[in-house]
Amino acid sequence: MTGLRDALLSRDETRLPGRRDEDWRWTDLRGTLRPLPAVSDAVQPLAAFDEPEGVQVRRFAAPVTAGTFDASLSVAAGETLWLLDRVDAGAGAYARDLALDITLGEGATLHRLVLAADSADAVSVTRAMVSLAPGATFHQTVLATGGKRQRIETAVAHPGAGARARLDGAYLLADGRHSDQTTILDHQGPGGTSEQLIRGVAADQARGVFQGRITVAVGADGTDARLKHNALLLSDRAEIDAKPELEIYADDVACAHGNTVGTLDAEVLFYAMSRGIPEVEARLMLVEAFVGEIVERIGPAPLQDAARAFVADQLEALRR
Amino acid sequence: MLHIDNLHVSVADKPIIKGLTLDLPAGEVHAIMGPNGAGKSTLSYTLAGRAGYEVTGGAATLDGEDLLAMDPAARAARGVFLSFQYPLEIPGVPALTFVRTALNAQRKARGEAEIGAPEFLKRARATAAALKMDFEMLRRGLNVGFSGGEKKRMEIFQMALLEPRLLILDETDSGLDIDALRIVSEGVNALRSEGRSMLVITHYQRLLDYIRPDRVHVLAAGRIVASGGPELALELEREGYDKYASAA
Ligand SMILES: Nc1ncnc2c1ncn2[C@@H]1O[C@H](COP(=O)(O)OP(=O)(O)OP(=O)(O)O)[C@@H](O)[C@H]1O
Ligand SMILES: [Mg+2]
Numbered sequence: 001m002t003g004l005r006d007a008l009l010s011r012d013e014t015r016l017p018g019r020r021d022e023d024w025r026w027t028d029l030r031g032t033l034r035p036l037p038a039v040s041d042a043v044q045p046l047a048a049f050d051e052p053e054g055v056q057v058r059r060f061a062a063p064v065t066a067g068t069f070d071a072s073l074s075v076a077a078g079e080t081l082w083l084l085d086r087v088d089a090g091a092g093a094y095a096r097d098l099a100l101d102i103t104l105g106e107g108a109t110l111h112r113l114v115l116a117a118d119s120a121d122a123v124s125v126t127r128a129m130v131s132l133a134p135g136a137t138f139h140q141t142v143l144a145t146g147g148k149r150q151r152i153e154t155a156v157a158h159p160g161a162g163a164r165a166r167l168d169g170a171y172l173l174a175d176g177r178h179s180d181q182t183t184i185l186d187h188q189g190p191g192g193t194s195e196q197l198i199r200g201v202a203a204d205q206a207r208g209v210f211q212g213r214i215t216v217a218v219g220a221d222g223t224d225a226r227l228k229h230n231a232l233l234l235s236d237r238a239e240i241d242a243k244p245e246l247e248i249y250a251d252d253v254a255c256a257h258g259n260t261v262g263t264l265d266a267e268v269l270f271y272a273m274s275r276g277i278p279e280v281e282a283r284l285m286l287v288e289a290f291v292g293e294i295v296e297r298i299g300p301a302p303l304q305d306a307a308r309a310f311v312a313d314q315l316e317a318l319r320r
Numbered sequence: 321m322l323h324i325d326n327l328h329v330s331v332a333d334k335p336i337i338k339g340l341t342l343d344l345p346a347g348e349v350h351a352i353m354g355p356n357g358a359g360k361s362t363l364s365y366t367l368a369g370r371a372g373y374e375v376t377g378g379a380a381t382l383d384g385e386d387l388l389a390m391d392p393a394a395r396a397a398r399g400v401f402l403s404f405q406y407p408l409e410i411p412g413v414p415a416l417t418f419v420r421t422a423l424n425a426q427r428k429a430r431g432e433a434e435i436g437a438p439e440f441l442k443r444a445r446a447t448a449a450a451l452k453m454d455f456e457m458l459r460r461g462l463n464v465g466f467s468g469g470e471k472k473r474m475e476i477f478q479m480a481l482l483e484p485r486l487l488i489l490d491e492t493d494s495g496l497d498i499d500a501l502r503i504v505s506e507g508v509n510a511l512r513s514e515g516r517s518m519l520v521i522t523h524y525q526r527l528l529d530y531i532r533p534d535r536v537h538v539l540a541a542g543r544i545v546a547s548g549g550p551e552l553a554l555e556l557e558r559e560g561y562d563k564y565a566s567a568a
Pocket of ligand 1: 331332334336354355356357358359360361362363405
């Protein structure tokens with residue numbers, strides 16, 4: 001599917017996806033890996049991290065040069081799992097392709113938090129393929145800080161049948177970083193709901209990308225699918241690209257999507273400053289509040305705490 | 321305390337304040353009245369340091385320090401507080417968090433120790449009680465979903481906790497019901513002290529029944545065109561601003 005893995009394994013640079021590929025037009029990998037680094041199993045040491053309690057934690061170490069990784073996970077029928085996937089940063093220019101399979105049994109519940117850190121020079125693609133059984137609940141929150149190119153893709157096969165999916169996310173980008181969150185939500189049967197809320201902030205010369213495609217297949221009648229992306233530009237050299245897409249082939253479908261890109265409200269900033277809060281602090285306070293809504297939607301407290309800590313660390317990077 | 325000397329201010333290249341001179345001694349309360357569009361809010365924003373309010377001439381000093389050279393946060397740390405005519409909403413920032421952040425930022429700027437959460441909460445509770453505010457409301461996003469009157473009360477709540485030295489109240493009475501007007505005025509009067517001065521902008525004599533001014537000024541077309549004692553406000557209430565239209 002993705003060209004990064006193909007390119008790395010075949011050692012053929014022309015297989016890298018680039019801006020001519022519709023789904024990769026804002027995440028051009030061409031020319032970012034020249035020459036293609038050699039694939040090996042060698043990984044970088046994991047950064048220190050306090051693992052929250054009551055949560056299954058998976059750590060994905062960064063490769064030394066280039067690496068392809070796979071992992072799968074299933075939540076049995078009726079079970080509930082809190083999962084934290086930490087994609088570790090490592091140092092230097094590495095290329096990583098991470099493919100994850102997630103299966104939820106009937107009536108199963110999965111709360112998944114993805115903390116995606118990459119180095120400033122990394123080219124990193126993480127793809128999750130999620131398959132839901134009837135009555136399953138899947139809540140995901142992706143927090144990303146970008147790389148040279150960073151793509152986090154989530155594809156959900158949604159059977160309808162009372163299953164619920166929520167795909168939330170936030171990106172907080174400084175310097176020249178790039179981050180792309182792409183979701184593909186496939187409503188395949190009747191009576192399904194899905195909801196997505198993505199918030200993004202791009203400072204300096206950073207670039208944030210959000211692509212959300214919702215398809216409602218023939219027969220998936222009564223589907224309710226909602227998607228919202230709001231982003232803030234913190235500098236006039238930063239860039240946000242967003243593309244929500246709806247393809248509906250069923251009847252009686254409620255679909256709503258919204259997309260806004262703005263800047264911090266100068267009047268609100270002045271109000272905060274007039275109370276004694278210095279400009280830098282006032283900006284960070286408003287950014288934190290903007291992204292905080294994503295964090296507050298996370299149900300399980302240990303996951304919410306981990307998310308809040310991750311955001312707080314990244315706000316420090318925006319301070320500079 | 322506050323000296324404004326021949327101040328000229330333009331907004332979007334349009335002169336709004338045109339040679340305004342005003343002296344506000346420490347411990348005094350001065351009312352500013354004047355027709356719509358006279359420049360009252362422009363004067364308050366200029367004193368608070370809002371961007372886009374370009375000072376093209378004159379000076380404003382607070383205890384001898386050049387106020388106009390400081391950024392808004394530095395002015396606040398020196399004790400300037402503007403109660404906004406239209407307070408802003410900040411979703412996602414609870415009112416309590418906002419005020420505590422502001423208070424500690426000011427204290428830090430003045431080289432004072434921060435106030436810890438328990439002490440702050442204690443003060444906040446007492447202040448909210450005095451202003452008859454629902455404390456739970458203070459845990460919600462600042463001013464989000466508040467009525468116009470509740471927002472004004474929130475301004476006074478912030479003012480009471482920040483303990484500024486120069487208070488500028490821009491139409492704090494507008495939007496308040498009769499009870500709220502009394503409660504808010506009591507809140508303001510509680511802050512009256514020797515070291516504290518107030519500029520009270522209003523259209524209505526009613527507020528000045530509660531907050532008795534030492535002096536009343538008429539601001540018309542960007543200048544102070546008349547000054548007097550509290551009786552001037554009564555006269556304006558009777559006769560309107562007609563006779564100042566020519567003076568302006
Ligand atoms: N951003 C702006 N651009 C152009 N003109 C402005 C701007 N802001 C204010 N003005 C003008 O400046 C003048 C003074 O406005 P200001 O808000 O200071 O009046 P005010 O005395 O507070 O009136 P009110 O009693 O209605 O509150 C008005 O004519 C107004 O239209
Ligand atoms: Mg006004």
